[in-house]
Amino acid sequence: MGPGLQLSQRLTQSLVLAPQLQQSLALLQAPSLELKALVEQELQQNPVLEEVLEPEMDAREKSALGEDSAGGDDAEPVVGADLAEPPEDVKFDAATERMANDPVDDFQAEFEKLVQMDQDWRDHFSQTNTVTRSSAEDEEKREFMFNSITVEASLAQHLMEQVRDTELSDEDRAIAELLIGNIDDYGFLMGTIEELAASANLPAEKLLPVLKVIQSFEPVGVGARDLRECLLLQLERADKTDTLEYLIIRNYMDALGKRKIPEIARGTNQTVDDVQQALARIARLEPRPGRAFLPVVEQYVAPEVFVVKNGDDYIVTTNDEQIPHLRISNVYKDLMSAGENNAEVKNYIREKIKAGKFLIKSLHQRQTTIANIGKEIVKRQRDFMDKGVAHLKPMTMSQVAEVVGVHETTVSRAVSGKYIETPQGVFEMKYFFTAGLSNVHGADVSNTSVKDMVTEIFKAEDPAKPLSDQEVVKMLTAKGINIARRTVAKYRDELGILPSNLRRVY
Secondary structure, three states: OOOOOOOOOOOOOOOOOOHHHHHHHHHHHOOHHHHHHHHHHHHHHOOOEEEOOHHHOOHHHHHHOOOOOOOHHHOOOOOOOOOOOOOOOOOOOHHHHHHHHOOOOOOHHHHHHHHHHHHHHHHHHHHHOOOOOOOHHHHHHHHHHHHOOOOOOOHHHHHHHHHHOOOOOHHHHHHHHHHHHOEOOOOEEOOOHHHHHHHOOOOHHHHHHHHHHHOOOOOOOOOEOOHHHHHHHHHHHOOOOOOHHHHHHHHOHHHHHOOOHHHHHHHHOOOHHHHHHHHHHHOOOOOOHHHHHOOOOOOOOOOOEEEEEEOOEEEEEEOOOOOOOEEEOHHHHHHHOOOOOOHHHHHHHHHHHHHHHHHHHHHHHHHHHHHHHHHHHHHHOHHHHHHOHHHOOOEOHHHHHHHHOOOHHHHHHHHOOOEEEEOOEEEEHHHHOEOEEEEOOOOEEEHHHHHHHHHHHHHOOEOOEOOOHHHHHHHHHHOOEOOOHHHHHHHHHHOOOOOHHHHOOO
16 A cells, blocks of 8 residues: 555543542642642632631531531531541532532522622622721831841842942953852852853953952852862961861862871871861861852641540541631522522532532541541551650551551552651651561561661760671661661661761771
8 A cells, every 4th residue: 555644543541530539639639738728729719619717607517516416417517627537428408419419490580689699798898998098107117117028138149249349340340240150059169260261252361360359258268169179268268378277178188088087197297186186177167158048948837637645545636727617608509499590500500519519528538538547657656656766667558558448549648748746746647657677576677766776876886986887787686676788878878977987086
């Protein structure tokens, strides 16, 4: 056959998540602070949903929360109540359920009533929220308040302000701006002088004098091309060019990085003690002069689960304060019960009621799942709750998922980015899911507990005779922990502990 277009069919299978399922997974995975934003967004998009504060709850909501038993099964639940023991399913007003699924009729008159009601609220709002003119004094105070809000200057801005105070020519100021633009957040000059000169089509001799000016700025050591130059600039500014530490940094930087103290002592004709004292003074220098100008990132966490000890037991509750209280608006339920209805509008309201019901049910299921996972964590980690990190036991998500009755991926989503407040402190929920090592008795020991043991061993070592990784293996074996040397080395690296040859103090 000659070349040409051909039509063929192929049968394939693919998994497509329904929009409601995608919404349910998003609610489950979102931490409480993000969840509140998602719910507020849904409140804006779905007119049949409304948020109600606890003092505003009527008898039916209080009945759903267990405060009043008069409401019975017709009580409509309000999300945000204590869901440590949530109901198996969300119960809705029977009339609402029936109206949401009945055939639609014309209810134009009732819809017009709703429009009039909305207009009455708009008129009331416009009358009770009149615009008040601010006095000149109020405007001045407001302007002063906004002008008083401080924003930390970046390192580049700080350096450019110092450039303005110099007597550099216009050409040199342009070169200074070029150099400052190539200084990273830690204060080091990125790229060589030759590369920067070539990019600006200037001779390198014109950049060097300007760089020297920048290196005289604050913070001390800024504009250095490497760590060695940075430390030397700090000692030169402190007028310590004739000290042992200046000599070590200038001539023995490689040996300093490898802590070859005897070699440095021989090369400088100094004793080992003198060299170690000089190294201690070098350690007080700032290796990253731009550190003070780095933005401070503050992370706020709101625990999803609270664990409180009550006698010999632990009570597990979920954090429901961040979740808005939701219910289906009575106005739209009344519209659905009207005898004469517009089919198109009633279909619209019916779909929105279904979506609102699904959202409320998803929020209940979210809190139920997190609460059940929290209870299983506390049950399996009872020794941790009583005694601390050293008694943390290995635990996998599949084990918890089997008990809770959900899939392993559901547990992963439920604990992602969420925190639990325990008597031992606030921890990320994923912290409790760790693999384990076997001891001589066949029992499993958590990796986190082993890391804690390794930390304590290194803390207690003799600085003059630091322990090797193999020696740590022998000490752990004596405690009944079977572990390989490479595993100890891995844990040591994760803990930020240097090798034995770099930890030794002479």
